[in-house]
Amino acid sequence: MTDALLVDRTDAVVTLTLNRPEAMNSFTVDLKEALRDTLAQLETDRSCRAIVLAGAGQAFCGGQDLREHAAMLEKSTDLDTVRVHYNPIAQRLASMPKPVVAAVRGMAAGAGASLALLADFRIGGPRTSFLMAFANVGLAGDSGISWSLPRIVGHARAVELLLLAEPVRAQRAYEIGMLSRLVEDDEQVLPAAQELAARLAAGPTVAYGAIKRELSIGDAGTLSDALAAEAQAQSICGATADHRNAVAAFVAKQKPVYEGR
Numbered sequence: 381m382t383d384a385l386l387v388d389r390t391d392a393v394v395t396l397t398l399n400r401p402e403a404m405n406s407f408t409v410d411l412k413e414a415l416r417d418t419l420a421q422l423e424t425d426r427s428c429r430a431i432v433l434a435g436a437g438q439a440f441c442g443g444q445d446l447r448e449h450a451a452m453l454e455k456s457t458d459l460d461t462v463r464v465h466y467n468p469i470a471q472r473l474a475s476m477p478k479p480v481v482a483a484v485r486g487m488a489a490g491a492g493a494s495l496a497l498l499a500d501f502r503i504g505g506p507r508t509s510f511l512m513a514f515a516n517v518g519l520a521g522d523s524g525i526s527w528s529l530p531r532i533v534g535h536a537r538a539v540e541l542l543l544l545a546e547p548v549r550a551q552r553a554y555e556i557g558m559l560s561r562l563v564e565d566d567e568q569v570l571p572a573a574q575e576l577a578a579r580l581a582a583g584p585t586v587a588y589g590a591i592k593r594e595l596s597i598g599d600a601g602t603l604s605d606a607l608a609a610e611a612q613a614q615s616i617c618g619a620t621a622d623h624r625n626a627v628a629a630f631v632a633k634q635k636p637v638y639e640g641r
Contacts, residue, residue, distance in 0.1 A: 385414040386436070392429035392581035392640070393574060394422060401437025406445040407491060412465035419472035429640045430581035431476065432573050433499060434483040435492075443490020443513055462522050466491055470524035473498040474596070477589030479580040483573035484559065485566055487547075489513045494523030497532060497558065500592070503573040504559040505566035508550040515545045531599065532557045584622040585640035 386397040396418060398405035405411075422428045435441050444461075452461075473480055473495060482499035489511040496502055496510070512529070514521045521529075521542055529538040533556045541548065554562040563572050580588065590613035598606035617623055622638045629636035 382410050382414045384408065384411040385418060387418060389428075390574070391578065392427065393432060393577045394425075394428045394430075395432040395434060395570075395574060395577075397434045397436050398441050399436045400445075401435075401439070403445060404439040404442030404487065404489075405435040405437070405492070406442040407465075408445045408448050409461070409465070412461065412469065416465055416469045416472070419469060419476070422478075423472060423476060426640065429478055429583075429585045430577040431478065431480045432483055432570075432577045433473075433480060433495070434570050434573065435485065437486075438507075439486035439492075440482070440484045440488040440496060440508075441492025442487060443492045446517070466494075466523040469495060470498055474524060474528075475592070477592070478585050479577065479588055481573045481577045481580070483570045484508050484510075485569040487511065491523040494521065494525040494528065497528040498524050501560040501573075501576060502558065503561050503563065503569055503576065504550050504553060505563050505569045506550055507566050508553065508559065508562075508569070510541075510548045510553055510558055512542045512545055515543060581640075582638060584617075584620070584626070584638045586620050586622060587617045590617050 384399050386399045388395040388397070396415065398411060398415070400406060400408070400411060422431060479501070480499040481501045481503065482496040484496050484502050484504045486507050487509050488496045490513040493510045493512060512521065512525065514525075525542070529541065533541065537556065548556075548558060550559065550562055553559045561572065563569060594606070594609050594613050597609040621641050626636040626638070
């Protein structure tokens with residue numbers, strides 16, 4: 381495992397920290413491959429029931445490392461890193477069958493912003509900002525931004541943010557839904573994200589995953605698609621120990637304890 385990605389486990393919460401603070405945690409091939417492969421492992425790791433995605437130092441993630449990118453452009457203009465790295469990372473984050481919380485301290489730019497917006501929750505502080513930087517270097521969006529951004533801020537505002545490529549500061553980001561929560565101190569961003577993740581990790585993990593799948597289908601599909609997805613989800617969740625235990629706890633007027641199965 382590379383030291384460009386730090387993996388920390390606290391009970392059922394796994395914190396993934398992009399660890400290139402000297403370069404705003406920008407993505408090199410090494411970091412992209414580590415994040416892609418670690419997310420794939422966590423997807424089926426039943427001991428992990430919530431994930432926190434964070435950046436070391438003063439930034440969340442500056443997107444693609446342009447120095448490495450410039451060197452690669454000398455060899456080929458085919459941006460296969462989108463297919464090989466960014467697409468799989470985005471897919472894993474969006475479809476992760478457990479909650480993902482992004483601790484967005486400082487700048488989230490380009491692919492860094494894209495991946496943060498695929499998290500289920502985004503916690504920010506006073507210095508948090510988002511920058512859809514793609515057009516500033518003559519590129520279209522990637523890493524799922526054309527899917528996530530319109531769903532969060534609406535189509536018209538997504539066009540504005542992507543074409544003008546101007547920073548969205550913390551308060552504005554919170555107002556338009558890019559941040560789920562805004563804390564008063566930047567030093568509290570990561571602790572607040574981990575606290576939320578711990579709360580989610582103690583919940584009905586299978587149900588959380590099913591809810592995420594329902595929303596991904598219901599948001600883009602027909603009512604019939606949504607109803608079919610809901611029926612399937614309830615069939616799965618209804619057979620879990622968590623559901624049976626929660627019903628029994630309700631009848632006994634007790635607080636349920638979820639085991640994530």
